[in-house]
Amino acid sequence: MLIGDVARRCGVSVRMLRHYESLGLVRPGGRTGAGYREYSGEDVRRIFHIESLRSLGLSLRAVGQALDDPDFTPTTLVDDLIRRTRARIADETRLLTRLERIDAAGPGDWTDVLQTVALLRALGSSHAAQRQRAALAPVGAVAVEALVEAALGEPDPHVAGALRWAVARAGAAGLPLLAQGLDAPVAAVRDRAVRCLVEIPHDAATALLRDALDHRDVAVRRxxxxxxxxxxxxxxxxxxxxxxxxxxxxxxxxxxxxxxxxxxxxxxxxxxxxxxxxxxxxxxxxxxxxxxxxxxxxxxxxxxxxxxxxxxxxxxxxxxxxxxxxxxxxxxx
Incomplete structure (x- = not known):
């Protein structure tokens, strides 16, 4: 089978097939009378295997090792792929959240965007003092959702107090996210949500607290x-x-x-x-x-x-x- 026929059958470009050959992933041994490469049925099956492994996120180097190593164990490879995929999803989720927070802030120009990014980075800092300073800074155009999200995840009691104050200062804007926090599967998040609510002197916050009297979590009820x-x-x-x-x-x-x-x-x-x-x-x-x-x-x-x-x-x-x-x-x- 000539290279063009293989490309059509496997859904791979001729250029990519030649790249596979240059890397040693495929080694068509046959030649036609005119000197053209001729692929065997085994070569075609190997190309399908290469494409299948690539679809899982493997590099071409890893694909070659997987196909040529007689001691290769799929379980180890799949476990590593799961770990890397989860890490990538976590990174992408953080990026998506940051973009949503910037969009919610309604920036007027790039200066607003940079200020919002700076605050979001400060709220996510590993240093408690920096997170506390960010919470106490003027809110400006920053979306209150970022403050609520930080408050629901803050373990440090001093920073948590500053964030509750910042959320209360924003009024009723953060109540929808706090209501979601009350239903979180993690008890610590539910506790932070209700502690934020009790500091918001707003009728809508009181209504949420009244509903919380029937909450499944006794700590929230109390x-x-x-x-x-x-x-x-x-x-x-x-x-x-x-x-x-x-x-x-x-x-x-x-x-x-x-x-x-x-x-x-x-x-x-x-x-x-x-x-x-x-x-x-x-x-x-x-x-x-x-x-x-x-x-x-x-x-x-x-x-x-x-x-x-x-x-x-x-x-x-x-x-x-x-x-x-x-x-x-x-x-x-």
């Missing part, structure tokens, strides 16, 4: 509840009471419950929720003491009646706590 309590959202009460029971930031939870007791109706509803946690023989003494202490911050008749009953409780530490709280209430004007 962080949201503490902030919602301070913002006067009554839906946070069940989670806050559970935090008192579970001794999870129970002092802060009790303070949030007290902040929610803004009127008689709210106070009675909160007192009833705390009293409900006191009932039952299986409730441990430390739990009952924490609930009694939480009742101390709740005004109104419902809480006072509960404390009066607890003052004669069989659990002496609970009774002493309730007695002391009642004494303080009697002194109030």
């Amino acid at each position: 962080c949201a509840a503490l902030t919602l309590g301070a913002r006067g959202v009554p839906e946070a009460v069940p989670t806050l009471v559970d935090m008192v029971v579970q001794e999870a930031n129970d002092v802060e939870a009790a303070d949030a419950l007290a902040a929610l007791a803004v009127d008689a109706e709210s106070a009675d509803r909160i007192a009833a929720a705390l009293v409900a946690g006191l009932t039952g023989d299986a409730v441990a003494s430390p739990v009952r003491r924490r609930l009694t202490q939480a009742l101390a911050g709740i005004p109104g008749e419902r809480a006072s009646r509960a404390l009066a009953e607890l003052a004669v409780d069989a659990d002496r530490p609970v009774a002493l706590t309730a007695t002391y709280v009642l004494m303080l209430r009697d002194r109030e004007p």
Whole structure:
């Protein structure tokens, strides 16, 4: 088979076939009477093998080694190709993300582009101090998405605080990405997302936190509840009471419950929720003491009646706590 016929059959240019021959990848041994190269069926099969290996990303040198080495093991080659391909995809993904951030910033000229690139590089620096300076710099035309992305991935607590401040300064612009962060598969990312949300004093952020009360991650629920309590959202009460029971930031939870007791109706509803946690023989003494202490911050008749009953409780530490709280209430004007 002549070189032109082989080129058409294999989908390879004549020039490339000659290049393969110059590298020793193909060695057509036959010649026609007129002196033209003549390829055998084995030569054609080898060309197909070369093209198949090239399609996997191998260099021509690696292709030659793979075809000529009798001890060649495909598993080793494929594992190496997977590793290199993943590294290439990671590099390309980072480049794509950077280009998207630049596009979102809406640069007016190359100066804007260079400033955006400089900030993105600073946010991705391996030095925490440089990342912190970047977070505290004026945002300008830089897309808030870059700040949110950095905040969701920042492990250093000092830099993370600066990034949360920067995201909060941008207002509601970063909320869509933060909402995605709440559903991230990694717990640390979910925690960073909710911590960013609690620092954004915006109705839309409060709405996301209210939705987070039903989140599958208990840490997200608790962080949201503490902030919602301070913002006067009554839906946070069940989670806050559970935090008192579970001794999870129970002092802060009790303070949030007290902040929610803004009127008689709210106070009675909160007192009833705390009293409900006191009932039952299986409730441990430390739990009952924490609930009694939480009742101390709740005004109104419902809480006072509960404390009066607890003052004669069989659990002496609970009774002493309730007695002391009642004494303080009697002194109030």
